[in-house]
Amino acid sequence: MTSQKQDLLQWDDACRAFNNQEYNQSLVLFKPIAISAKIYFNMAxxxxxxxxxxxxxVSLATATKRDPFFALAHFIRGxxxxxxxxxxxxxxxFTNVLKNMRSALVIDYTQxxxxxxxxxxxALFNRGLCHSxxxxxTASLxxxxxxxxxxxxxxxxGDRPLLESKIDQACDLGSRALHSISLYEMDYELAIFKPNEQKVLNAQKVDYIGSPTVFLDSNHRLSEFFTNTSKTRLLQVAMKLTRMQDSRVP
Incomplete structure (x- = not known):
């Protein structure tokens, strides 16, 4: 089982592979840490x-199961x-997108x-094309x-004129609109969730002290030393403890 720190760094590595368009490698890195809806979305x-x-x-289905209110996953699957x-x-x-937005006009995923x-x-325009x-x-209009x-x-x-143009074309074409008018989509070469940069930097910091290890000294007292302490240093400390014990013997 990997630690949260390792998962975070692997997530970052997967995103780097994605940015280099190494999608297979990105998937190899995402799959072992696929727990959250965001990671399954990234895989999709x-x-x-x-x-x-x-x-x-399949990945989007898992993402929406992990987070039923994940509007963007429904949007992409639609x-x-x-x-x-x-x-x-x-x-x-697309209907689920609108339900999950709960009357909000926008969801900002940049956060x-x-x-x-x-x-x-x-979502409304795309659903209109589906109705058409x-x-x-009638539902389309x-x-x-x-x-x-x-x-x-x-x-x-700033693309209201684009929307109005798409609507005008869709109304003129009716059921033929689906062959001529593009959906609202997203840039799939950029559209993945990335880990917080500061958290990644913190995870990359080297722990030079190490984690403490507890053991008994010659007097059966608990003593703490760090895991990266050298064997030589441990031996020196043990010898010092022995000399201290000998000096107390009458």
């Missing part, structure tokens, strides 16, 4: 970059289902180690309208 992103979508779905023409499943995932904000309007693909144009309404223009998110 590796598989996406390797175009192994079935394996990505995208995969859509690309696999599984529109009903994609619609369910958790991933350089991405997830906006509710993105399933032939429900409703999602487009709401996406346009809640777009956070005041927050400085």
């Amino acid at each position: 992103i590796c598989y996406i970059n390797m175009n192994q979508l079935d394996k990505a779905l 995208i995969i289902y859509f690309k696999m023409n599984l529109f009903a499943k994609a619609l369910t995932d 958790l180690g991933l350089s991405r904000k997830l906006f509710a309007f993105e 693909a399933l032939g429900n144009q 409703s999602d487009y309208d709401e996406a346009d309404l809640i777009h956070p223009t005041s927050a400085g998110f």
